[in-house]
Amino acid sequence: MGSNSRYTATVSLVVMAAGFIGTLFVEGPTWVRFLQSGFEAGLVGGLADWFAVTALFRHPLGIPIPHTALLPKNREKVSRALVNTIQEDLLSKQSITDKLAQIPLVSKILQGAAGQLSTNSAKTGVVTLSEYAIRQLPLEKLAGLGEREVRHMIDALDLQDLLKQGLQQVYTRGYDEKVFDFALNTAEQLIMKPEIRDRMGAMASQALQNLNAGGMMQFALNAFAGFFNDEKLGGLIQQFMLNGLDGLRSVNNPNRKAVMRAIHSWLDNPGNQYKLAIEMDHWKAQLLDEWKLEEKLLEMLQRLQAQALEFVYREDYVEAYVIPVVNKLVNQVCDNEELLDRLESGLREQIARWIEANHHKIGTLIRENIDRFDDKTLITLMEDKIGGDLQWIRVNGAICGFLIGIVLAGIKIIAG
Structure with a gap:
């Protein structure tokens, strides 16, 4: 697009120059003088605008004319202005915060995550993550911790008080009578034997x-x-x-x-x-x-781990278990307006803190991206992005100059 615009601008300038030269040596009727004045003014306007557009990026014709090559000379000012505009105006802290406040972040995140679980990649990821989590469980440490806790719990028992409570339950439920009857029945069976x-x-x-x-x-x-x-x-x-x-x-x-x-x-x-x-x-x-309680607990945990892995490997693990649980949880959260408001407030507060702590990195990132280009590359990029529109200034200058020249020629004739 930039090269086409530059070509058009050059053609317009050449047309004006050719028209001016062509009419300069022609003696003829009044309309020739009109054209000559138009081409002359168009040539002046086109050259002036060419000079102005070129002076933005480089020295015209390589001549170090004062106040030309404005962008390379003022690179620091341009960079600083660009950084400030984006960081303080376009992407200010308040604008980002206000925009996020309009979006129901928690519900969208939860619903989006729940919706993605039905995809094959998500199912594979859930299975892989579940398997990894199960395999990473420190079974030896858990068994040792469990053994210590069981010992501590049993050691803390007041066995005499426990015995009193147990006897109270035995008396209340009549277990003593049942034990006595059991002893009588056992004695009767022994006495009834012929050898006895x-x-x-x-x-x-x-x-x-x-x-x-x-x-x-x-x-x-x-x-x-x-x-x-x-x-x-x-x-x-x-x-x-x-x-x-x-x-x-x-x-x-x-x-x-x-x-x-x-x-x-x-x-x-x-x-x-x-x-x-x-x-x-x-x-x-x-x-x-x-009993070697720690070994028994480790064996139990290893069996549970193997059973958990078998459960995770089931084909319907995600469809039948994970997705329903996640959907139910998401629906419960989304239906609970009070909980949802608290989550939204908490999330926005955390985002606001993150923005407050990292907003300056926007300018740093822009500055780093600008600084990684040398002047030539940066000028080329800018010409590629905005040079096309600037070239139309040259075209407009040539055309406007041509029309103004005709008008001025008419004024001369009238005044003469």
Whole structure:
């Protein structure tokens, strides 16, 4: 575009020069003098404007005429004016802040990010980012931290108080009665076994034989032992014990109540509770040492990590899980006007601070881009961008001069 304009301007100047020379040596009618005056004035106007346009960028014809090559000589002033205009007027802090205030930044950012998640590149990025985050988890440190926290938590427990609370829950929920019934049922199952019955009979018979009562008592015992063999004696003892167990199953049985009172009295005794708490504390420390809690926690975390990676590798991971969660979160934020206003205010405040701290870099950036060009390159760029329009000044000068010359010739004729 610049070369075409320069060509047009040169042609206009050549036309004016040729017209002036052509009419200079022609004697003729009045219209020739009109043309001559027009071409003369057009040539003067074109030359003057050529000089003015050229003087902006360089010395005309290479002659160092004063007040020419204005831009190279005033490069610093031009650069400073350009920087100030852009930094203080076109891109001032207030103008940037006011423009950003008109844009709902948070909702646009959130909705834009949510909309991009459905693209293949975004899905790949989410999977890659999730995988990287999972693999970067410091499992050894987490296991060590977890082991220390568990130990600290268990060490901080008041086992005696915990035992009291546990007993209270046992009494309230009737677990003591259920345990007692379980013990009765277990005892009944053992007593019902034939080998247990026979064993009890043999033990009773042996005891009777070893008993030395003397007199009639010894005679009666020997007669009793001779009448009952081991099996009968065991069955008798078995039935006696089963009858006793049946009685203990009744909630209102006095023997049952006595046994339960004795058990409660022993468990509620502070001294016994203290002894139990000490035993529990020893057992707790031994269990933690033998269990190797840190290794167990590390194994658990490694399993969870492997499961998390398998979950991330699923084809529907982004579509079925990430996108719905993100969309739900975005909708909740956008529907909550109070939260959205707070986020907008916070974001604009941060942007305003960033602009305040970095606004001067706009001028620095412009200055750096200008300074990286030498004078010749900078002049060439400026001529390429605005030289085309300036060349039309030359064309307009030639044409306007031509018309003014004709008018002046007419005035001369009228005045003469």
